Amino acid sequence: QLELPDELAFTSSIMPQKKNPDIIELARAKCAIPIGTYSQTATTLHSLPTSYNLDLQEITPNIWRSSKATKDVASILRILIHRTKARDVDVNRTDLVMTTGTEAANMLVTELGIPFRLAHQVVASAASEFSRGGSRQADSWPKLVLQKARAMIGNQSKKLRAELPRPLSVAKVVTHKRSLGSPAPRETLRLLRARSITLERIVRRQRARRSRVVSAKAQLRREVLRLSE
Missing domain, CATH: 1.20.200.10 (Fumarase/aspartase (Central domain))
Incomplete structure (x- = not known):
């Protein structure tokens, strides 16, 4: 990386x-x-x-x-x-949790009523400090986001709860996705099934076309033989 x-x-x-x-x-x-x-x-x-x-x-x-x-x-x-x-890439490293930064910002906006511009600043500050920490554990990421939010919001901090409404682990965030084409397991399975059906239709059409081509070639051969007699 x-x-x-x-x-x-x-x-x-x-x-x-x-x-x-x-x-x-x-x-x-x-x-x-x-x-x-x-x-x-x-x-x-x-x-x-x-x-x-x-x-x-x-x-x-x-x-x-x-x-x-x-x-x-x-x-x-x-x-x-x-x-x-x-640096070497370790798929199990804790800073992968920062890939949930957009979800954290959206959560601050949609569920805690924080303006997106401010939520963006909150998560950016938390990400910067988290990446510098080195030895931080993944579960400290949402706590750090809340800490930065309280520090920036000041007298509006009463809107913030003791913890974020949803976990910020990569697996949980991906599973929570509901939009079409998202990487959520359920949506991925739906897309795989849909693509499989489409692929089967394409294969059937290709087989039918190949069959017609073979039939046409055989008919052409017979016609050539007939005319050459």
């Missing part, structure tokens, strides 16, 4: 525990500038007669644009290479 440096990432608008590699995506787009300016320059120079031509004035801005884009990308890559942290 790669952990990006904070200066090269921004939080998601919907998932407060998630880092989006926005700066890296912009750097990737910047890489297209030298390629595009090279194509434009090569086209400008194509078939020009020798000696100086005013066409060459259009090339100079391309050189500066390409140089600036290359320098910007190089500076970003320098930070990326030096400050990105790599």
